[in-house]
Amino acid sequence: MRPPGIRYDRLVPELPNNHIAFVLALIVLALVLFATERIRLENAALLVLVCLLVTFSALPFEPAGGPAFEAAELFRGFGNEALVAVCALMILGMGIQVTRALQPLVVFVSRHWSDHPALMLLALLAAAAVLSAFLNNTPIVVILIPALIALARKQRMAPSRILMPMGLATIVGGTATTIGTSTNLLVVTLARENAGTHFEMFDFAGYIVIAGSLGILYLWLIAPRIVPERQTDSDEVRREFVAVLRVHSESNLVGSTVADFLNAVGHSLDVDHIEHERGRFRAPLPTVTLEADDYLFVRGDRDALKEAENVLQAPLTDIESAEHRDPSMEPKLAEILVTRGSDLHGRSLNEADFHARFGVTAVALHRASPDRPRVYRTLDRLQLRVGDILLCQGTDEQLERVASDTPLLLLHEARDLPITNRSMTALAIVAGVVLVAAFGLLPIAISALAGVGLMLGTGCLSWRQLGEALSARVILIIVVSLALGNALMVTGGDDYLASVFNLLLRNLDPSTVVMTVMLFSAVLTNVVTNNAAAVITLPIAVQIANQLGIDVEPLILAVLFGANLSYVTPIGYHDNLLIYSAGGYRFFDFVRVGAPLMLIMWLTLSWLLKARYGLA
Numbered sequence: 001m002r003p004p005g006i007r008y009d010r011l012v013p014e015l016p017n018n019h020i021a022f023v024l025a026l027i028v029l030a031l032v033l034f035a036t037e038r039i040r041l042e043n044a045a046l047l048v049l050v051c052l053l054v055t056f057s058a059l060p061f062e063p064a065g066g067p068a069f070e071a072a073e074l075f076r077g078f079g080n081e082a083l084v085a086v087c088a089l090m091i092l093g094m095g096i097q098v099t100r101a102l103q104p105l106v107v108f109v110s111r112h113w114s115d116h117p118a119l120m121l122l123a124l125l126a127a128a129a130v131l132s133a134f135l136n137n138t139p140i141v142v143i144l145i146p147a148l149i150a151l152a153r154k155q156r157m158a159p160s161r162i163l164m165p166m167g168l169a170t171i172v173g174g175t176a177t178t179i180g181t182s183t184n185l186l187v188v189t190l191a192r193e194n195a196g197t198h199f200e201m202f203d204f205a206g207y208i209v210i211a212g213s214l215g216i217l218y219l220w221l222i223a224p225r226i227v228p229e230r231q232t233d234s235d236e237v238r239r240e241f242v243a244v245l246r247v248h249s250e251s252n253l254v255g256s257t258v259a260d261f262l263n264a265v266g267h268s269l270d271v272d273h274i275e276h277e278r279g280r281f282r283a284p285l286p287t288v289t290l291e292a293d294d295y296l297f298v299r300g301d302r303d304a305l306k307e308a309e310n311v312l313q314a315p316l317t318d319i320e321s322a323e324h325r326d327p328s329m330e331p332k333l334a335e336i337l338v339t340r341g342s343d344l345h346g347r348s349l350n351e352a353d354f355h356a357r358f359g360v361t362a363v364a365l366h367r368a369s370p371d372r373p374r375v376y377r378t379l380d381r382l383q384l385r386v387g388d389i390l391l392c393q394g395t396d397e398q399l400e401r402v403a404s405d406t407p408l409l410l411l412h413e414a415r416d417l418p419i420t421n422r423s424m425t426a427l428a429i430v431a432g433v434v435l436v437a438a439f440g441l442l443p444i445a446i447s448a449l450a451g452v453g454l455m456l457g458t459g460c461l462s463w464r465q466l467g468e469a470l471s472a473r474v475i476l477i478i479v480v481s482l483a484l485g486n487a488l489m490v491t492g493g494d495d496y497l498a499s500v501f502n503l504l505l506r507n508l509d510p511s512t513v514v515m516t517v518m519l520f521s522a523v524l525t526n527v528v529t530n531n532a533a534a535v536i537t538l539p540i541a542v543q544i545a546n547q548l549g550i551d552v553e554p555l556i557l558a559v560l561f562g563a564n565l566s567y568v569t570p571i572g573y574h575d576n577l578l579i580y581s582a583g584g585y586r587f588f589d590f591v592r593v594g595a596p597l598m599l600i601m602w603l604t605l606s607w608l609l610k611a612r613y614g615l616a
Contacts, residue, residue: 019061020493026051027484027536034477034528041529045476049074052483061491069490077482081445082189086182086478087470088448092430093136094469095455097143101423102131106147113151121162122220124148128166129173129216133180133205134434137170141575145582146337158229160583164593165219165227167579168567172215172601175564176208177201179437179444182474183530186481187538187560194489195542195552201438204557207612211604215597223593230584241391242272242297243305243364249292258288261296268304272297302391305364306333334399335366338388349380358402360394426460473574474531481535489539498543510550511615514558515606517541521562522598526572534563554613561605567594 026048033044056071063069077083096102105127113120124144131140144166152159174180178188178201191197247253253261258271274288275295290296298305338344344352349362365382366389384390394402433451437444455461461469488494505513517537525533537559545552566572570580570590579585609615 017491019059019487019491020496022055023052023484023487023491023493024497027488030480030484030532031524031528034532040473042473042476045473045480049476049480049483052480052487056487063490063492073490074483074486076486077479080189080478080482081443082182082185083475083478083482085179085185085443085445085448086474088445088452089136089179089182089185090138090471090474091452091461091466091469092433092448092455093139094465095426095460096135096430097139098465099423099426099460100143101426102140102143103423106144110147110151110154113155117155118220121165121224122216124162125165125169125216125219128169129176129212132170132173133176135430137174137181138575138578140170141167141578145578149582160227160230160585160589161224163579163583164585164589165223167575168223168594168597169216169219170575171564171566171573172208172212172219172597175561176205176212178203179434179448181530181564182478183534183563184560185444186478186531187534187556187563190485190535190538191556194539195556197553197556200440201434201444204560207557207561207605207608210608211601214600214604218597218600223597227593228586228589230586230589240299240301241305241364241366241389242299243391245296245298245308247290247292247294247296251292253290253294254292256290258285258290261290265300265304265308269298269300269308272299302333302335302364305391332394332396332399334392334394336360336362336390336392336402338384338390344384344388344390346383346385348383358394359398360392360402362390362392364391365389366391422458422460425458426455429454429458429460477529478531478535481529481532484532485535485539488536494539494543497540498547501540501544502547505544509616510548511606511610513544513548513550514554514609514615515602517544517555518558518562518565518602518606521559522565522602525563525566526568526598530563530566530573534559537563550615551613554609554615557609558606561601565598565601567597567601569594 030044030048033039033048034041039047053071053074056069056074060068060071105124109120109124128137128140128144131137145163148162148166149159152162171181175184178184178199188199191199256264258274262269262271274290275297276291276293298308300308344354349355355361362380367385392399392402429451432454433444433447436442436447436450441447442450452461452466456463456466488497505516508516521533521537524537538556541555541559542552545555566576568591570576570585570587572590572594576590580590
């Protein structure tokens with residue numbers, strides 16, 4: 001039963017009760033915290049959830065004629081079917097990432113780009129969109145970013161020209177199915193629970209095929225021409241590594257001065273300091289003579305380091321693992337990016353047992369931050385961060401082992417690594433999960449969990465990687481969004497807000513109401529998380545339909561579509577932040593490219609909903 005205080009026979013609703021006012025204020029606080037990120041999103045979500053729980057425990061809400069609302073009901077979000085499905089799909093996405101199942105796409109695009117750049121860009125956008133309809137798009141973006149950066153370097157073009165179109169294409173494609181994004185799963189689950197409306201996997205795919213085709217054409221033909229060329233820290237010419245050159249007794253550096261060394265490398269390297277094997281330190285003065293078993297701690301780019309190794313016969317080495325190197329192997333240099341789900345995130349090379357596991361030797365480190373590390377025999381012991389890039393030496397087989405067994409990203413030579421048997425297994429498992437859910441044999445939460453079991457059983461994933469696939473940020477945001485939505489409905493806040501909206505929309509026809517709701521959801525999703533935008537807007541949309549006496553289904557779809565139109569800001573979607581960082585973009589670059597795409601999708605989807613449901 002709804003609480004008293006809202007009279008629907010009046011044009012203007014009465015003021016909300018205290019609990020409605022508190023929930024609305026908390027929603028505003030949550031939206032501000034999510035939008036500004038003054039504190040970490042997961043911390044903000046936890047803070048909001050605790051405030052909600054404590055307040056409803058201390059001041060219970062007692063609807064007229066009904067029992068008091070138990071604050072413990074707000075914990076139901078942790079067991080919500082949609083959250084279970086989202087977590088399982090994140091794990092399946094990690095399986096695709098670590099087994100490099102998308103490697104054939106990367107190889108195909110890389111091989112044919114020079115001959116057919118326009119067609120390859122279209123193929124890339126279309127493939128990214130289609131894959132995102134069935135996979136979490138984060139692993140797709142994570143896999144494609146380094147490949148596209150390497151491709152852009154090879155073609156002497158700015159990575160910013162292709163990274164943003166690719167990232168936005170994954171969002172467009174993810175809208176097509178009920179499992180394409182966590183937002184879709186949440187909306188579909190809540191629509192079934194709160195409005196009795198059921199959506200199967202492909203029920204709204206037709207809308208996205210039509211509107212998304214227009215969006216992909218825009219991203220193909222127009223977006224690359226209007227996105228600025230941005231210089232990025234991923235550009236090879238700007239990437240500086242901290243490395244070590246060991247002077248062996250047979251090296252021609254013995255007896256030379258530091259000045260001789262700098263002249264030999266064309267002053268392309270800077271000597272930070274010199275350390276002798278016994279721990280004696282020497283200043284890198286030009287007149288200092290180099291001795292056998294000296295270690296030169298230098299800074300420079302990849303090519304300069306490799307040239308120094310070849311010309312001066314002073315091999316690149318990591319001090320702590322130098323004794324493990326196999327002198328008979330023919331190593332290849334490769335750059336390895338530390339990602340959030342990798343073994344090295346927050347750990348050192350020693351703690352991760354990196355060399356012993358893979359045989360790869362880390363010889364240099366790049367850190368894109370003001371506090372660049374000063375290494376004194378501690379490269380193996382230095383705690384690594386997300387975004388650190390290791391310059392490593394290893395054979396093709398060793399580098400393949402790194403790419404196969406960890407979610408570390410190879411920024412160089414990765415495209416030469418062949419697909420593995422486990423890649424095909426991972427693809428087959430994901431395809432099976434999708435087909436079982438599509439034919440209605442099992443709910444997606446159950447089929448996805450079965451897929452997780454198969455990933456573990458077949459060795460595509462380890463339990464450690466399973467844990468790393470789960471994002472505390474995503475889980476907490478979903479839980480707090482569900483809790484706020486639940487509190488909004490229990491207290492009658494959705495009725496109140498619907499009455500306010502109806503007051504504003506009272507002179508508009510149903511088709512315009514649907515357009516307005518979609519636009520409201522779209523604007524909200526670009527300043528806060530899309531999950532929060534969808535979960536908070538959905539109950540309001542349901543009550544708007546009830547009060548206006550119109551079909552609820554187009555309004556639910558308007559919320560779902562609008563919450564996915566997160567193209568306009570880098571904070572609108574977490575994958576936008578990955579693209580924002582990797583491409584060196586500025587905030588307004590997303591507005592310039594994303595706003596026209598949002599307009600295309602909004603107008604097309606609104607027209608399709610109007611035609612499908614016969615809205616006046």
